[in-house]
Amino acid sequence: MKGNNMASIKRTALRLLVWFVLLCGAATMVLPFFWMVSTSLKFSNLVYTIPPKWIPDPLNWSNWKNVWKVSNLLTGIRNSSIISATVLVFATLTSSMAAFAFAKLYVPLKKVLFSILLSTMMIPLVVLLVPQFVLFSRLKWIDTLLPMIIPASLCNINMIFFLRQYLTGLPNDLMDAAKIDGASYLRIYGQIYLPLMKTAIIANTILLFMNTWNDYMGPLIFTHSQERQTVQVAIAMMNSHYLQQTDIPMVMTASLIAVLPVLLLFILAQKHFVDSFALTGIKG
């Protein structure tokens, strides 16, 4: 009995220790963001006080108002929204169509096509960077939003792979019945299988939105003028000068605003978010 008691005390102590370690870990996850919020609410002359103040005094809300005027953030948000919205709509459409064909239709050389597509995932993207740039400059797409929109809208291999897997699991009876009724393939896709894919599509689009909104490399390489900056480029530019010369509270405010859309989506659709990671691959 006594030994049992000791063991349970030891176990409780261990659990407490683990919990404490996790708490410290959680603090490292949150404190940088908290520090960001705090800095964004400071007057710029109070940013450099030693010791640092966690709660700004006095509170200064003006950054949240002025950031729109002094930075390129609004243009960035507009461009990123255009890119994200277009890519989301069209990538979902094209990828679900491709997945439908791969899973449910007879297509000549289907297996070969699918393995070629899968093997593209093995090729490191760095190989394509330079020739894609050249291709885009031939097409006169450099310094437009098209390099971020068109390829991503035509095909999302992750999504095709995932949706195909999902559709393969669904019975073929629906398809056969619809065929007998004389429904066209477009209708079979749009009215039967597309609604069935809804949850799987939501999980994928959340991940896609996050990756598109947070993308920095594409716009960095393929655009250069102010009017074409995406939100990530806009905030990176604000910070690119020497720190001492930049308005730190303003940069923090802009960064927070840039993080906000994905954060809100995360809070609203937390379960879908977690599913989207667990079900699809990670990128970047």
Place this chain on the structure above:
Amino acid sequence: MKRREGAAGLLFLAPTIIYFVVFFALPLLISVYASFTNWNILSPKRSVVGLRNYQKLLADPKFWIALKNTFYMLIPIPIYLILGLLFAYACHKKIPWERLFRVLYYLPYISSIVALTIIWKWLFNTEFGLVNYALSSLGFAKHDWLNDPMWTKRMIVIMISWKFIGIISIYYLAVLKSVPAVYYEAAKIDGASGTQQFFKITLPLITPTTFYLAVVGLIGSLQTFIEVQLFAPDGGREYGVATIVYYIWQKAFQSSQMGYACATAMLFGLFILILTLIQLSVSRWWVYEGE
């Protein structure tokens, strides 16, 4: 009937095929060809130079420095895999505040690298950063983190490890939840301790996930670029932070040596591909494949 279905199928696949031909196969072919030319986007003349780009590349000390730095960027992989697993294990054992912890641990992953770098740089600012403040109040000397390539690299390693712990734990948690409870009950009856259960049951069962995460992590980490570009836009003192992708980016887009950049990309791409294939082939020695 079959012909109609085939035609419809090809129509459904048309966007994917267009993407593959125009934005994948074509650039890949251009890249292979360009790697054997002295193509510079500023001059219209272009001639085939054979293997000269590759020779020049292997003789460039900067390339070797960048390669070494690229390998340095693999350090986060074991760190986030182990910490992610431990975190998942703790969540699986129903620790208090588990849900809250999980949300907080995902926070860095959903934020953009640009925003993370901005906070990170501010935290490590020499004069006014929180880190130096904490160090100096503990009696240590302040350090100029951002101008020291060694520390910039370490900072990137820490940042990436920190960023990925939460997301890695999602994968592990999903597997841990799928392990039948019978396994553990049987082990308990046989008198296996908690540690034994972890090493003999849990660890083998999660090897497929670990393998998948390691492969994806390797391909991603070998192509580290954005972090370098944001932390040290000039590659750092003595090129101390630059990675291979940074090197390629610099050659192609700052000195317009497209042919040379393609050669570097081809060589490095091939290297990653071979590494991935090696990983696949050694996997059967340690990845558990089930009954």
